[in-house]
Amino acid sequence: xxxxxxxxxxxxxxxxxxxxxxxxxxxxxxxxxxxxxxxxxxxxxxxxxxxxxxxxxxxxxxxxxxxxxxxxxxxxxxxxxxxxxxxxxxxxxxxxxxxxxxxxxxxxxxxxxxxxxxxxxxxxxxxxxxxxxxxxxxxxxxxxxxxxxxxxxxxxxxxxxxxxxxxxxxxxxxxxxxxxxxxxxxxxxxxxxxxxxxxxxx
Ligand SMILES: CC(C)(COP(=O)(O)OP(=O)(O)OC[C@H]1O[C@@H](n2cnc3c(N)ncnc32)[C@H](O)[C@@H]1OP(=O)(O)O)[C@@H](O)C(=O)NCCC(=O)NCCS
Numbered sequence: 001x002x003x004x005x006x007x008x009x010x011x012x013x014x015x016x017x018x019x020x021x022x023x024x025x026x027x028x029x030x031x032x033x034x035x036x037x038x039x040x041x042x043x044x045x046x047x048x049x050x051x052x053x054x055x056x057x058x059x060x061x062x063x064x065x066x067x068x069x070x071x072x073x074x075x076x077x078x079x080x081x082x083x084x085x086x087x088x089x090x091x092x093x094x095x096x097x098x099x100x101x102x103x104x105x106x107x108x109x110x111x112x113x114x115x116x117x118x119x120x121x122x123x124x125x126x127x128x129x130x131x132x133x134x135x136x137x138x139x140x141x142x143x144x145x146x147x148x149x150x151x152x153x154x155x156x157x158x159x160x161x162x163x164x165x166x167x168x169x170x171x172x173x174x175x176x177x178x179x180x181x182x183x184x185x186x187x188x189x190x191x192x193x194x195x196x197x198x199x200x201x202x
Contacts, residue, residue: 005077008069009122009186010197011114015077016069016122019060023070023079028052030081030102038164039140040100064088067127071101071115074199080106083115085123085132093130095123108142116150121186124178131177137162138170152176 009016030036031047038044059068065088071081081101088095097119101112123129134152136143148154152174161171189195196202 005070005072005079007072007077007200009118010200011074011118011184012199013074013109013111013114014080014118015072015074016083016115016118017072019056019068019070019082021056021060024052024056026079027056027082027102030100033102033104035104036100036102039137039143041135044164059084064090067122069119071099071111073106073111079103080111081115083119085119085127085129088127088129090128093128095127095129095132097123097132097134112143112146113149116146116152117184118186120150120176120181121184124181125183125186125190129178131175133173133175136172136174137164138172139164144172144174147174150176151181 005017005020007015007017028047028049031042031052034044059066066084066086067088068082068084070079071083072078073080080103081099083097083099085095085097097116099112099115099119101107101115120132123132134147136147138157153176154172155175156173158171158173160168162169185198189197
């Protein structure tokens, strides 16, 4: 059993915190599950432990161009996936979004929707981004639904830009800009240090 993880952001269903070395075997299993990786831009292929460790070495460096969180089930504090903002440009106020709920038992239960919203809140209010971009494969209808629900808008399609199962699909580009997003609470917390996360344990 893991000791109590550190949490940075509390939602009602999920909590987000720094990645931990102990999560590596879990992440490694998810990233070798083709049912999970079929909708990700990491290729459908075996991923070795060595490559996985190298990936961890990079994401654990507190890089200025990438911020990475473990996603936890808020109720049990079990890790269920990870999410990130990458290609961060502070000069242009832009970055890109990524998410993987690797534990399939948590799909379709609202965990992704809340995670995406909390990450937009973090991107706009902690990183001061103006615009956040994502790419999603057109057959990933579940993800498109989540992104639209949280406030992303489709800004273009790369026609036939992705192939899987010997068929071509579009890559959909979506963005969300700061003026179109209402903070879930991070803005209040950052401006008023005395205030608490609404869903933090008391
Ligand atoms: C995509 C992902 C983040 C979504 O998170 P989630 O927790 O499963 O999604 P939610 O439960 O918040 O919402 C899913 C919604 O899509 C709906 N949905 C599910 N399958 C669907 C489909 N094939 N077509 C249309 N809608 C679908 C669900 O019914 C739900 O809507 P509802 O709440 O109105 O019922 C998560 O499933 C995941 O990480 N998948 C694997 C990796 C991945 O695809 N990452 C994104 C790459 S761009």
